Amino acid sequence: MPLVLASTSRYRRELLQRLALPFECARPEVDETPLSGEAPLDLAVRLAAAKAADVAARHPGAWVIGSDQVADLEGRPLGKPGTVDAACAQLAAMAGRTVRFHTALNLTRNGESFAALDLTEVRFRHLDAAEIARYVAAEQPLDCAGSFKCEGLGISLFEAIDSRDPTALVGLPLIALCGLLRRAGFRVP
Known part of the structure; x- marks a missing residue:
């Protein structure tokens, strides 16, 4: 069965490659702007479905995976920072707090x-401005929701990660995805 990942994220592509299923990637054309008053969880669910639907319309007959992750700091969504200054500001805001990461499939x-959700909670340790600046300079996490890469040096920013799926925080919860793929008829492994 044809399988398409509705994403150009190298992180999601690398995670999906772990399952050893043939797939291709396609860029979804979806406006990711939050709706007025939209909760982070609702935003993640809406965007995952919209991405899958957009790419599925261009790939009839293929199973399409849409995924989106939204960082939730006390009910406020945090997106990808895009700049060094924005990344430093995000990390400063999260220092000493717990941030929830909603990942929708x-x-x-x-x-x-078929749909699934994952919730990962990250407890950040107290961080000073110099630690934040050193981290951002070292990893340049400008394309990551929450301004860190947990699979790299970003792990040093945390006190704990609470999750059912260690791949969810990277952006594609493989445990949940395997369940959805089996429901669709894929043989995993």
């Missing part, structure tokens, strides 16, 4: 759809 084909 949607697997779609010809109007049929």
Whole structure:
């Protein structure tokens, strides 16, 4: 069965490669701007479904994986910082706090759809401005929600990570995805 990842994220692509299933990637054309008053969880669910639907419309007959992750700091969504200054500001705001990461999955084909959610909570340790600046300079996490890469040096910023799936924080919860793929008829492993 054809499988398409509705993403150009190298992080999601690398995670999906772990499952040893043939797939291709396609860029979803979706406006990721939060709706007025939209909660972080609702934003993640809406965007995962929209990404899958957009790419599925261009790949009839293929199963399409849509995924989105939204960092939630006390009910406020945090996006990808894009700049060094924004990354430093995000990390300063999260220092000493717990941030929730909502990761939504949607697997779609010809109007049929399966969905899953993952919640990961990250407890940041207290960070000073010099630590934050050194980290951002070292890893340049400008394309990552929450301004860190937990699979790299970003792990040094935390007191704890509470999650059912260690891949969820990177952006594609493989445990949940395997369940959706099996429901769709894929043989994993």
